[in-house]
Amino acid sequence: MTPDLLEEGAKRAEVSQLAKDKNTQSGGREAGFSRIATAGEVDVTHGRILYLEDVNVSFDGFKAINNLSLDIAPGELRCIIGPNGAGKTTMMDIITGKTRPQSGTVFFGSTIDLLRYNESQIAQMGIGRKFQKPTVFEHLTVFENLELALKTDKAVKPSMFFKLDSKQSDRLAEILHTIHLAGSVNRMAGNLSHGQKQWLEIGMLLMQDPKLLLLDEPVAGMTDEETARTAELFLTLKGKHSLMVVEHDMSFIRSISEIVTVLCDGSVLAQGTLDEVQQDERVIEVYLGR
Amino acid sequence: MSSEQLILPTPAPLLSRKGWATFLMVLIAVCLVAPLLNLLVPQSSIFHMSDFAVLLIGKIMCFAICALAMDLIWGYTGILSLGHGLFFALGGYAMGMYLMRQIGLEGNYKSELPDFMVFLDWKTLPWHWTGSASFVFQMAMVILAPGLLALVFGFFAFRSRIKGVYFSIITQALTYAAMLLFFRNETGFGGNNGFTDFKRILDIPVTSQNTRMVLFVITGAVLLGFYLFSRWLVQSKFGRVLQAIRDAETRVMFSGYNPVSYKLTIWVISAVMCGVAGALYVPQVGIINPSEMSPANSIEIAIWAAVGGRATLIGPIVGAFLVNGAKSWFTVAFPEYWLYFLGAMFIAVTLFLPQGIVGLVRKIIGKNRMEGKA
Numbered sequence: 001m002t003p004d005l006l007e008e009g010a011k012r013a014e015v016s017q018l019a020k021d022k023n024t025q026s027g028g029r030e031a032g033f034s035r036i037a038t039a040g041e042v043d044v045t046h047g048r049i050l051y052l053e054d055v056n057v058s059f060d061g062f063k064a065i066n067n068l069s070l071d072i073a074p075g076e077l078r079c080i081i082g083p084n085g086a087g088k089t090t091m092m093d094i095i096t097g098k099t100r101p102q103s104g105t106v107f108f109g110s111t112i113d114l115l116r117y118n119e120s121q122i123a124q125m126g127i128g129r130k131f132q133k134p135t136v137f138e139h140l141t142v143f144e145n146l147e148l149a150l151k152t153d154k155a156v157k158p159s160m161f162f163k164l165d166s167k168q169s170d171r172l173a174e175i176l177h178t179i180h181l182a183g184s185v186n187r188m189a190g191n192l193s194h195g196q197k198q199w200l201e202i203g204m205l206l207m208q209d210p211k212l213l214l215l216d217e218p219v220a221g222m223t224d225e226e227t228a229r230t231a232e233l234f235l236t237l238k239g240k241h242s243l244m245v246v247e248h249d250m251s252f253i254r255s256i257s258e259i260v261t262v263l264c265d266g267s268v269l270a271q272g273t274l275d276e277v278q279q280d281e282r283v284i285e286v287y288l289g290r
Numbered sequence: 291m292s293s294e295q296l297i298l299p300t301p302a303p304l305l306s307r308k309g310w311a312t313f314l315m316v317l318i319a320v321c322l323v324a325p326l327l328n329l330l331v332p333q334s335s336i337f338h339m340s341d342f343a344v345l346l347i348g349k350i351m352c353f354a355i356c357a358l359a360m361d362l363i364w365g366y367t368g369i370l371s372l373g374h375g376l377f378f379a380l381g382g383y384a385m386g387m388y389l390m391r392q393i394g395l396e397g398n399y400k401s402e403l404p405d406f407m408v409f410l411d412w413k414t415l416p417w418h419w420t421g422s423a424s425f426v427f428q429m430a431m432v433i434l435a436p437g438l439l440a441l442v443f444g445f446f447a448f449r450s451r452i453k454g455v456y457f458s459i460i461t462q463a464l465t466y467a468a469m470l471l472f473f474r475n476e477t478g479f480g481g482n483n484g485f486t487d488f489k490r491i492l493d494i495p496v497t498s499q500n501t502r503m504v505l506f507v508i509t510g511a512v513l514l515g516f517y518l519f520s521r522w523l524v525q526s527k528f529g530r531v532l533q534a535i536r537d538a539e540t541r542v543m544f545s546g547y548n549p550v551s552y553k554l555t556i557w558v559i560s561a562v563m564c565g566v567a568g569a570l571y572v573p574q575v576g577i578i579n580p581s582e583m584s585p586a587n588s589i590e591i592a593i594w595a596a597v598g599g600r601a602t603l604i605g606p607i608v609g610a611f612l613v614n615g616a617k618s619w620f621t622v623a624f625p626e627y628w629l630y631f632l633g634a635m636f637i638a639v640t641l642f643l644p645q646g647i648v649g650l651v652r653k654i655i656g657k658n659r660m661e662g663k664a
Contacts, residue, residue: 096544098540118543118548119540119543119544120543120544120545120546120547120548120549121548123543123544123545123546124546128544129544131540131541135538135540135541136538136541137530137533137534137537137538137541138537138538139533139536139537139601140530140533140534140537141299143298143299144530147527147530148527148530148531148534148542148545148547149545151546154545154546154547154548155548155551156528156551156552156555159526159527159528159531159547159552160523160526160527160528161526162526162527162528163301164298164301169298172298173296173298176296177296182296185296185297185298185299186299204541204545208545208546
């Protein structure tokens with residue numbers, strides 16, 4: 001084999017890789033009128049990865065979510081803000097299958113009706129969720145936490161005979177670096193600092209390789225430096241994944257946001273860039289009027 | 291990418307080199323030394339192992355299997371069962387039915403039917419005794435009876451997301467209900483007398499010294515085998531998912547695992563282990579009756595696990611030996627005070643040794659994995 005043949009091959013591989021990278025934003029497919037829908041595939045050819053319409057949830061008469069309609073484009077980084085009790089966490093509960101709405105539709109891509117699946121099925125389809133309170137497996141090491149989250153067959157029997165292959169360990173190592181926990185591989189997750197636990201949980205989400213990430217107050221309890229690094233990380237994830245971030249930290253939102261959605265009393269109050277919504281009369285009222 | 295210098299942990303071996311050495315020593319002690327000391331060394335020698343010791347240790351090894359099963363479900367998965375005595379008893383009854391049929395015509399009434407049926411004036415065997423004359427069939431029942439009950443009960447309980455103390459109470463109620471059912475003569479399991487007066491197993495006299503020794507060796511081998519199996523289970527990713535369910539079940543769900551199937555699997559495994567323990571217990575002690583299903587028995591299993599140290603596997607085995615050893619001494623020396631002592635021990639362990647005896651020992655050697663954690 002001659003060197004130029006090798007080079008040519010490398011170039012070809014590069015081109016196909018580029019094509020693949022490009023495809024991730026649109027799910028790798030183009031819109032067509034006679035395309036066959038494949039079960040379990042997330043169809044984003046209509047430009048929406050998440051679609052909520054007229055969703056209603058009430059708890060004992062209290063309307064937590066009130067005719068909420070919202071959609072997210074593939075690759076988008078959407079920030080959600082709103083006063084306490086606006087329904088931000090409840091909305092995430094609905095998307096991830098934890099809470100069932102009384103009415104409304106929730107679609108993942110154009111074909112998957114999320115209301116028909118349970119939490120673990122939704123997670124396997126590619127929706128990852130970070131909780132408000134960092135939730136990691138305290139009695140397992142950082143390594144074991146990430147390994148559990150790894151995208152693979154999650155039925156009982158494959159778990160019994162599971163062995164990490166080299167590709168998977170590379171991915172694990174890569175994420176350990178991304179979340180700056182490479183030095184703590186063998187530490188118990190319970191012994192990490194609050195900020196590190198937040199990072200570990202984010203790392204676990206990344207191991208799942210989700211198409212859509214729901215992040216509930218990801219920088220709560222982080223130092224300024226950690227917050228800045230998180231913002232940086234989210235900006236690199238944007239495009240490859242779709243993100244929905246609920247935060248109260250306005251400077252953090254300013255550093256990452258494109259479009260901000262303001263939730264209030266269970267429905268969308270305003271939507272636009274951060275500056276736009278901050279000048280909106282109604283937004284000022286709900287934030288300052290109480 | 292600086293991942294070159296990062297060393298990811300490799301999977302731990304099933305047992306360490308020292309662990310294997312200890313394991314082999316125990317195996318030799320149970321399978322070779324004990325039979326030698328019991329059968330060949332003359333009774334006058336101080337090295338003689340008495341028949342009483344064979345029976346006692348054999349019994350405790352059965353209990354240790356239960357404690358090990360309890361550790362899988364409680365220590366690792368965080369589900370406290372207060373009904374494991376039921377699975378133990380079901381295994382015991384399955385074995386007992388076979389032993390009753392082995393009595394043949396030697397019963398008090400010289401009938402083909404077991405004595406209690408003659409006493410009740412029954413003319414034929416009830417339907418659920420159909421396969422009881424076959425050893426193979428009854429051994430299958432030892433596994434199937436507790437396994438199927440656990441499967442059905444666990445399926446509904448875990449699917450309904452019944453957790454914590456509610457689950458414990460329901461299992462307690464389950465074993466109590468079963469006890470009341472088995473107390474009835476109409477159930478066809480000998481009522482409150484249960485089964486006893488066994489004569490033979492596989493046509494060999496069951497009470498002879500040799501048979502007892504064989505049962506002792508089998509029990510020991512099964513205990514060691516179950517230990518290795520449990521060790522393999524908890525070291526696999528399956529075992530880590532169980533621990534994850536114990537620590538943060540919602541995170542497990544949102545990581546794409548279905549906790550119901552994991553809980554159900556370990557629950558059934560645990561129940562079957564108890565059933566096997568029961569089947570080994572009955573021919574050794576020569577009796578099985580509904581009192582084995584009493585709520586107190588199930589609670590005791592949990593106490594063994596707690597005293598020894600949860601989520602350590604070896605701890606509950608140690609706990610079973612310590613508590614039952616203490617029991618056999620106490621109930622002779624101070625019979626009235628045993629339950630007080632048991633209660634006090636449980637409270638003391640809960641308050642001062644949350645990791646049990648094994649946890650304490652590990653802390654002393656400084657090997658405690660949980661170092662630095664309250």
